Amino acid sequence: MQVKEKTNFFKNIIAMRGMGQVISVSSALVMMCIVFSILNPNFFSGKNISNLLRQVVPILIIGIGQSYVLITGNIDLSIGSIVGMSCMISATLMTRGVNPWVSALIAMLCCLGMGLISGLLVSKAKLPPFIATLGTMIVARGIAQISNNNYNTDAIGEGARGFRNFFYYGQTLGLFNTVWIGLVVFIFFDFILSRTRTGRHIYAIGSNIEASKLSGVNVVFTTTIVYIISSFCAALVGLITTATGGLGTMDAGNGYELNAVAASVIGGVSTLGGQGILLGTVVGSFIWGVLNNGLQFAGAPVAIRNIVIGIVVVVAVLIDIIARTGKVKKAKE
Amino acid sequence: MQVKEKTNFFKNIIAMRGMGQVISVSSALVMMCIVFSILNPNFFSGKNISNLLRQVVPILIIGIGQSYVLITGNIDLSIGSIVGMSCMISATLMTRGVNPWVSALIAMLCCLGMGLISGLLVSKAKLPPFIATLGTMIVARGIAQISNNNYNTDAIGEGARGFRNFFYYGQTLGLFNTVWIGLVVFIFFDFILSRTRTGRHIYAIGSNIEASKLSGVNVVFTTTIVYIISSFCAALVGLITTATGGLGTMDAGNGYELNAVAASVIGGVSTLGGQGILLGTVVGSFIWGVLNNGLQFAGAPVAIRNIVIGIVVVVAVLIDIIARTGKVKKAKE
Amino acid sequence: GKSETAGTTTPTPQTQDNTSENETPSGGEEKKKDYLVYLITMDLMDQHWASMDQGAKAAAQELGLNYKWTAPTTGKDDAAQIECINNAVADGADVILLASNGPTTQVATLEEASKAGVKIIYVDSPADFPAIQTLATDNEKAGEIAGQEMLAALNAKGITSGKIGIVNVNSATASTVAREKGFRKAFEGTNFEILATQYGEGQVDKSQQIATNYITEGCVGIFGANEGSTVGVGNAIQESGSDIVGVGFDKSDAVLQLIESGALLCTMAQNPYDMGYQGMKTAYAALTGGDTGPEYVDTGVTVLKKN
Amino acid sequence: MEEYIVEFKHLCKEFPGVKALDDVSFNLKRGEVLALLGENGAGKSTLVKILSGIYTKDSGEFRLFGQEIHNLTPKRAQELGIAIIHQELNMCNHLTVAENIFLGREKVRFGMLSNKEMNAEAAKILGKLNIDISPETIVGELPVSKQQMVEIAKALSTNAKILIMDEPTSALTSREIEELFSIIKSLKKQGYGIIYISHRLEELEHIADRVTILRDGKFVTSMNFKDTTLQEIISHMVGRELKEKYPRISCPRGKKILEVRNLNAGKMVRNVSFDLYEGEIIGFAGLVGAGRTELTRALFGADPIDSGEIILDGKKLNIKSPIDAIKAGIVSAPEDRKREGLCIKLSIRENISLPNLDSLCNKLGVVNKKKEKELTQSIAERLRIKMPNASVNAESLSGGNQQKIVVGKWLARNSRVVIFDEPTRGIDVAAKVEIYNLMNDLKRQGIGVMFVSSEMPEILGISDRILVMCEGRITGELDINEATQDKIMEYATRFEKKEINSRTA
Numbered sequence A, B: 001m002q003v004k005e006k007t008n009f010f011k012n013i014i015a016m017r018g019m020g021q022v023i024s025v026s027s028a029l030v031m032m033c034i035v036f037s038i039l040n041p042n043f044f045s046g047k048n049i050s051n052l053l054r055q056v057v058p059i060l061i062i063g064i065g066q067s068y069v070l071i072t073g074n075i076d077l078s079i080g081s082i083v084g085m086s087c088m089i090s091a092t093l094m095t096r097g098v099n100p101w102v103s104a105l106i107a108m109l110c111c112l113g114m115g116l117i118s119g120l121l122v123s124k125a126k127l128p129p130f131i132a133t134l135g136t137m138i139v140a141r142g143i144a145q146i147s148n149n150n151y152n153t154d155a156i157g158e159g160a161r162g163f164r165n166f167f168y169y170g171q172t173l174g175l176f177n178t179v180w181i182g183l184v185v186f187i188f189f190d191f192i193l194s195r196t197r198t199g200r201h202i203y204a205i206g207s208n209i210e211a212s213k214l215s216g217v218n219v220v221f222t223t224t225i226v227y228i229i230s231s232f233c234a235a236l237v238g239l240i241t242t243a244t245g246g247l248g249t250m251d252a253g254n255g256y257e258l259n260a261v262a263a264s265v266i267g268g269v270s271t272l273g274g275q276g277i278l279l280g281t282v283v284g285s286f287i288w289g290v291l292n293n294g295l296q297f298a299g300a301p302v303a304i305r306n307i308v309i310g311i312v313v314v315v316a317v318l319i320d321i322i323a324r325t326g327k328v329k330k331a332k333e
Numbered sequence C: 001g002k003s004e005t006a007g008t009t010t011p012t013p014q015t016q017d018n019t020s021e022n023e024t025p026s027g028g029e030e031k032k033k034d035y036l037v038y039l040i041t042m043d044l045m046d047q048h049w050a051s052m053d054q055g056a057k058a059a060a061q062e063l064g065l066n067y068k069w070t071a072p073t074t075g076k077d078d079a080a081q082i083e084c085i086n087n088a089v090a091d092g093a094d095v096i097l098l099a100s101n102g103p104t105t106q107v108a109t110l111e112e113a114s115k116a117g118v119k120i121i122y123v124d125s126p127a128d129f130p131a132i133q134t135l136a137t138d139n140e141k142a143g144e145i146a147g148q149e150m151l152a153a154l155n156a157k158g159i160t161s162g163k164i165g166i167v168n169v170n171s172a173t174a175s176t177v178a179r180e181k182g183f184r185k186a187f188e189g190t191n192f193e194i195l196a197t198q199y200g201e202g203q204v205d206k207s208q209q210i211a212t213n214y215i216t217e218g219c220v221g222i223f224g225a226n227e228g229s230t231v232g233v234g235n236a237i238q239e240s241g242s243d244i245v246g247v248g249f250d251k252s253d254a255v256l257q258l259i260e261s262g263a264l265l266c267t268m269a270q271n272p273y274d275m276g277y278q279g280m281k282t283a284y285a286a287l288t289g290g291d292t293g294p295e296y297v298d299t300g301v302t303v304l305k306k307n
Numbered sequence D: 001m002e003e004y005i006v007e008f009k010h011l012c013k014e015f016p017g018v019k020a021l022d023d024v025s026f027n028l029k030r031g032e033v034l035a036l037l038g039e040n041g042a043g044k045s046t047l048v049k050i051l052s053g054i055y056t057k058d059s060g061e062f063r064l065f066g067q068e069i070h071n072l073t074p075k076r077a078q079e080l081g082i083a084i085i086h087q088e089l090n091m092c093n094h095l096t097v098a099e100n101i102f103l104g105r106e107k108v109r110f111g112m113l114s115n116k117e118m119n120a121e122a123a124k125i126l127g128k129l130n131i132d133i134s135p136e137t138i139v140g141e142l143p144v145s146k147q148q149m150v151e152i153a154k155a156l157s158t159n160a161k162i163l164i165m166d167e168p169t170s171a172l173t174s175r176e177i178e179e180l181f182s183i184i185k186s187l188k189k190q191g192y193g194i195i196y197i198s199h200r201l202e203e204l205e206h207i208a209d210r211v212t213i214l215r216d217g218k219f220v221t222s223m224n225f226k227d228t229t230l231q232e233i234i235s236h237m238v239g240r241e242l243k244e245k246y247p248r249i250s251c252p253r254g255k256k257i258l259e260v261r262n263l264n265a266g267k268m269v270r271n272v273s274f275d276l277y278e279g280e281i282i283g284f285a286g287l288v289g290a291g292r293t294e295l296t297r298a299l300f301g302a303d304p305i306d307s308g309e310i311i312l313d314g315k316k317l318n319i320k321s322p323i324d325a326i327k328a329g330i331v332s333a334p335e336d337r338k339r340e341g342l343c344i345k346l347s348i349r350e351n352i353s354l355p356n357l358d359s360l361c362n363k364l365g366v367v368n369k370k371k372e373k374e375l376t377q378s379i380a381e382r383l384r385i386k387m388p389n390a391s392v393n394a395e396s397l398s399g400g401n402q403q404k405i406v407v408g409k410w411l412a413r414n415s416r417v418v419i420f421d422e423p424t425r426g427i428d429v430a431a432k433v434e435i436y437n438l439m440n441d442l443k444r445q446g447i448g449v450m451f452v453s454s455e456m457p458e459i460l461g462i463s464d465r466i467l468v469m470c471e472g473r474i475t476g477e478l479d480i481n482e483a484t485q486d487k488i489m490e491y492a493t494r495f496e497k498k499e500i501n502s503r504t505a
């Protein structure tokens, strides 16, 4: 009996919606790890694993934010700039002597404000999400630039040591705090998405916005919330960036929006909305992170590195499609 | 009688599908131009107009390529990298003594090959376009990098003077050759899209891929063609870039894919497919070009320049939406 | 020692009145022709350029010149920089202070500009086209100095072999590529193994990740090729707590603090403010028929170490 | 005065270019089934969309339970006890059946969704309706008919007092329709007011108490069903006498056009063999999921063929895609117009010309706009498609007129075989007759017609021969002279015995 229940448990997990792609992409991830550790045994050293985990977290967090937006069938291009905005605002305030935590809070609030604007532009003003968030992307970068009058900030200094430890340098129970932050963010937002009403509505909107409206789903509210969540995630990564570098840099987060989309889509989140689970995004961000870390360890010539990355990204998703086509064929027989 | 026919002609143009947005966004463009020429009369000098036209062309051409892809309901992220690839391959060959025109042809063929791969990944392997072209984007950048062994090329030199004049420096009938190239590209691809069978199929696929298949549209073929066209446009811009700079730079075209989407979407092409006309893309690219040119003339403080750009992009599209909502309201009364 | 260096490097702008060049008419009252000078840099993001702008602006105000700063808004982009030059010419610029993206990229455009009567002065990075003056750092030489500093420090510790990592911006930025070249030169003929260069796009967090990975691989020294790379290298070394030798480029408050704390051995400080300031003076001289000085001014680097 | 639960007075609603409702007054009593009838585009859907808060009225008065109502939203309408089953399916394809049923009013415990509870309740509701679907199935994987049943279940689960059904049966087969009718009857007894919209007039005698008829957005009449005849209703709807509901013509049977031998395609087409002759219409009858659509898709090249032969005019065909089929002369009008039939963002003209571009283009592939206009015009006239002009989006047409485009786009081709899969779904009586006439036309021209339908009367009324399918096999063939509804049902339920299933498993 015990055994059977266990099998059922696994069966249930496998049968979970969206789990198919997660499993096939995970197998691509495992293959990558094996190749990298053959190329350089250092890759699998405890020190590197712990490092790697910490390096993946920022991508993972923005990936989660982007996944939320993608599942509603929209996109958020402003993510990278919001990272920069959060980094610059918080660091500027800290260098002007404001308490680091208060600075972080203010930066966070400003970023949530930008998210609110993106959300309202998409949901209320009915702007195409590409344009709305391209607009906020450029504006947020501009805000990052004027924060300290077009200069990167000075070092945030000793007073921010606690802040830096909390977000980057410190460890708890043998893992970097950053990793714990990533874990909490994942668990929390996965819960929201899979277990709450808002989560359900997010999927519904992405699946059929008209039907959702007719069923009484508050589309404006939910869409706006989703953009605010995505900005929250970006702002959090911005704070991690500030803590990491110990200063505010105006181009922090540049280009992250596409990394976030990549992590999401590799993990099975559809850019057309309605589909995907956050566990997929986690696997997707690991593919991205391991690739970058592993290629450095493999000492691959820089020139062909991009070619390898591009091919791996495509192959990772192809594996899933082949796996599924295989399944379809089998089902037919 | 004569007069009536004329009015009908204008009425017909206004009634053309997609023209609504073109008209309202054009009005935003005109407003921008007026503001800029008040801020600095030099903006409307003949010299600047001629300059401006030439500056807009690259964005216009990649915008046209991206519009084709967007109308089928897909996206092409590889555009920027293909610009780089075309630029690096052609320049590398030229510096190695290959005839400039032959070099350009070879670069073009390589880029069309990348387009073919993108197209097949999307249409045949059924990869999500975001992933497929993210992959080719990274790979194409890698190819740009290995072209000259991870260095920018040397100057393409005197032998390529004819090539450089043709694509950038020369003038014909008082206009820069680049402008003529842009004009020809626009007329040709607008004709294909609005007048031919392939054009119809492109719209049909973007509107309903299943219905198109069942109506005998060759979806795989058409989708692939569209990616090849988009690569063609990008490769052309790459050649213009080589001619402009007189050497190959590995990061040429970086980020252009989003500019191309911006130009398209501002002009009314929907990222969901099936909608938009190339005239809109032309207006969209002018908005982008005039903004960048005009802000320099206005001597706007660097720090707030991005903020202004972001807001204008959003407002340009908002004007259209307000215009249309206004129309609906009027119809109701 | 720190406050002294920081004072010159991070110019504190007098925020009240220097933002609007519209007030220059007061300078114009001196019955000079209304000259317009443009500063065109590689991008808008780097602190380096902002310092240069400060220098140029200060001199322009002293001399009563109209002055505009521009650069591609989207990041470093050759074509966009060419547009900036063309626009400046169309706007009626008399002199352009140019930090050229590459040695040859802008040549044809500069020919056009020069034909239109615009005078050219290079700041930071010259192009292969004659100009009134070039004010720049000899990047390869500076890179070699950085390498020599690192080698000396390693030898002083008794280390004569091991791995060395390089964090660069990207392979397309001529100035940082030259620095790397010089740095590698310094290690020719030694037993040190220089690992494949990694590119962090000048972003602190990316560079820091790369440096952390280098440390995991067991590097004994790491070189950062610009300000962002250097901060990343310094942070990573500081975190590891090891005595890896870190050498970098550019000076900023963050870099200086890392030197103070011992995480970095030294940095090669350039003088962007001087480039801007002196460049503007040369522009004035060229416009008013004064003496424009030598064709090449090496604004030099200072090796900044912990005192 | 009787107590009305819904009262409309002088209602007007205008869309750009169309007066969809023009001074309509109408009402609904407790415990009655009101049939709302009218031709395609008469304004029925518009009327009920106003009632459910989706559209706002331009002018007029509107009372619910005696209360004047302003600013109705879908949510508010739901709270007031109005449930609507839309004409076009409105499901979230990525969500499960239970998730769709409870969308917008999910059950929550401690802030968490209680999926178990919702699944159980959904199962109960589905059970009550005799719908055999697991609540955890993803809706997008269900056939249209099942989706329609889910939509009905969803409407019923809201505990509404007023139920609006906009063509609920258009995607259902006889058995499911019967289930639905018994549900409607029991709801009526419980005091529900039901507005029922349908083009299948035969259904009315089972359920309707009263009929209200609209024509061109105007109220025509309202009368008790008992006091009228179908004939009278039809003439009110179309504004003229309609000669025959099922106009049959007889043609001599010519030579064999199509021969299908042992066709296998996927799980739902097994060993299918039949012949099709010039001058005949073959009807394909069967229960939902019998595999008729799959058969048409396989013949048309939309699904891959596993084995078997397709022989057209004596030549063996190798059909790999619809392109091959169309080239060979086999064309098909699919059943799900929104998903497979129309490009809704394109104009009517572009939709009609899409499969005909080969004949509208010159050698360089340039479309001849004049020819295109003429073609569209002639087809629109032939099918009497009601539209402001041919440049408007297909989306803005009423359901029936959309269906006409799906069929109409194939008429300009010289095809050998035309497949109609549920061509009259959602079409009004007059338009149905037009489609029948069209099939008759084709038959007269010696073109083979395959007619898939779940409506027994029309299959019996139009076909010359009826093939009945069950579980992917052809279980019976009936000549029209011997065919009856009972015989069809008998063949349609010839399921394979269970032990065969268990042996293969």
Ligand SMILES: Nc1ncnc2c1ncn2[C@@H]1O[C@H](COP(=O)(O)OP(=O)(O)OP(=O)(O)O)[C@@H](O)[C@H]1O
Pocket: D015, D016, D018, D019, D020, D038, D039, D040, D041, D042, D043, D044, D045, D046, D047, D087, D396, D397, D398, D399, D400, D401, D426, D428
């Ligand atoms: N959203 C809309 N925009 C423009 N016109 C519309 C819209 N909805 C309906 N119409 C028009 O209003 C008229 C009435 O349409 P409605 O859908 O109410 O007809 P119907 O009686 O339900 O027809 P059917 O039986 O075909 O479903 C039609 O002419 C239709 O084209």
Ligand SMILES: Nc1ncnc2c1ncn2[C@@H]1O[C@H](COP(=O)(O)OP(=O)(O)OP(=O)(O)O)[C@@H](O)[C@H]1O
Pocket: D141, D142, D143, D144, D145, D173, D268, D286, D287, D288, D289, D290, D291, D292, D293, D294, D335, D422, D454
């Ligand atoms: N038991 C089933 N479970 C889920 N899907 C099914 C089942 N049986 C059939 N289907 C699907 O139902 C759809 C419609 O069924 P099918 O086309 O085979 O029947 P049909 O005879 O054409 O019925 P219809 O009257 O709906 O046209 C197909 O997409 C088929 O894959």
Ligand SMILES: [Mg+2]
Pocket: D044, D045, D046, D087, D166, D398, D399
């Ligand atoms: Mg209707």
Ligand SMILES: [Mg+2]
Pocket: D292, D293, D294, D335, D421
């Ligand atoms: Mg069917």
